[in-house]
Amino acid sequence: MEITATVIGAGVVGLAVAAELSESRKGVLILERNPSFGQETSSRNSEVIHAGIYYAKGSLKARLCVEGNRMLYPLCESGRIPHRRCGKLIVATAPEEEAVLLDIQERARENGADDLKMVSAREVKDLEPNVKACAGLLSPSTGIIDSHRLMRRFAARVQRNGAQMVPHTTVSRVEKCDDGRxxxxxxxxxxxQDSFVSRWVVNCAGLESDRVAGSMGIDVDACGYRLHYWKGDYFSLDVPSGYLQRLVYPVPQANHVGLGVHATIDLGNRVKLGPDATYLPERNPDYAVNPAARQSFYEAARRYLPAITIDQLNPEMVGIRPKLQQPGDAVRDFIIAEESSKGLPGIVNLIGIESPGLTASPAIARYVANLIAAGE
Known part of the structure; x- marks a missing residue:
């Protein structure tokens, strides 16, 4: 088979990109270093369908999250992917945070997420009897999704379209040929070891996407492509089913290193707390929950869930986020770049695809397909 497009990485974004590209062209190949798809960042997250609330106006994160939100719900319905449009409350736990909620509402409106509503302390209590807050911001378009079933749906499209996924395969180098391939x-x-030739190469390698870009001859530091690993612990909360009906988030931290220790529900109505954000300067993926974090999680969560006890928190899981920011840096946008300007036409690099990458995945796929179509 002649390879026309190679997608590196079979996380949710890589799968979505491969599925989209294979709709209109033959010879699409997707490479994955793990035994199967979605075994890293894509399967270790909160499984939230985000609304596009927090991101800077005009950023890729804002545009593709809002677009992805509007694409995902119909996709879930038609593909029978388990999901729930449960909504989310962002809560102010002190009076000085109420002004922040208004700022968040305005930013969301600028991004096209225009259905957010301010609610009073009494309305918060009516919506979520176990939540204590001075005020809240209700996002009805936020939801939850079975991320594995979403990835399985994309993988089925890849297979149906005649594309091939090759697991246990690590990309060591990408070399430009004289003929432009x-x-x-x-x-x-x-x-x-082996090699093959491809017209297009799309780097969706997640945690290793900067390394792959470097293997193409790109100076990742000069281009701002260097990734930084941030560990996020999660704890489950031992409470009765139905304890929360919606996701509950505190006012976010400065520079959005994380959105604070928030409470999410899954499709089985289990409540999870997290993630926090711990910088891993050595980039060693550490998937062990830090038991010492239990106290800080408890103190953070009881600001809006005052009835919980520390004994109800149990270690759940860890995710690693591939961020473009170090401690103290300003928030960074997604990098989705067709690299003709670097002398590499036919290369598309996706770097720093963290949250809201899951939500944005179908929109990212369409964006990448348009970049490729424009260069053909």
């Missing part, structure tokens, strides 16, 4: 060098777990 690219030679993709790969390695397998047994040490064997």
């Amino acid at each position: 690219y030679r993709v060098h790969v390695a397998y777990p047994d040490g064997e």
Whole structure:
């Protein structure tokens, strides 16, 4: 099979991109270093369908999140993907935070998420009897989704369209050929190496996307492509089913390193707290929940869930976020770049695809497909 487009990485974004590209072209290949799809960031998150509330006006995060939100719900309905449009409350737990809620509402409106509503303390209590707040901001378009079933849906499209997914395959280098195509060098777990030629290469390698970009000859530091790992612990909360009907978020932290320790529900009505944000300067993926974080999680959550006890918190899981910011840096947007300006026409790099990447995945796929179509 002649390879026309190679997608590196089979997380939710890579799968969505491969599914979109394979709708209109033959010879699409998706490479994944793990045994199956979605085994890293895509399966270790809050599984939230975001509304596009927090991001800077005009940013890719804002545009693609709002677009992805509007694409995901019909996709879930038609594809029978378990989901729920449960809504979200962002809560002010002190009077000085109420002005922040108004700022968030205005930013959301600028982004096209115009259905947010301010609610009073009494209305918060009516909506969520177990939540204490001075005021809240209700987002009815926020929801939850079975991320594995979404990825399985994209993978089925990839297969139906005749594209191929190759697991256990690590990309070691991408080399430009004289004819304008690219030679993709790969390695397998047994040490064997191989290579093949592809017209287009789309780097959706998640935690390793900056390394892959560097293997193309790009100076990742000069271009601002260097990734930084942030660990997010989660704790489950041992409460009765139905304790919360909606997601509950505090007012976000400065620079959006994280959105604070928030309470989410899953499709089985279990409540989880998290994630926090711990910088990993050595980029060593640490998937062990830090038991010492239990106290800080409890203190953060009881500001808006005052009846909980620390004994109700149990270690749940850890996710690693590939962020473009170090501690103290300003928030960074997604990087989705067709690299003709760097002398690499036919290369598309996606770097720093963290939240809201899950929500934005179908919109990101369409965006990438348009970049490729414009260069053909």
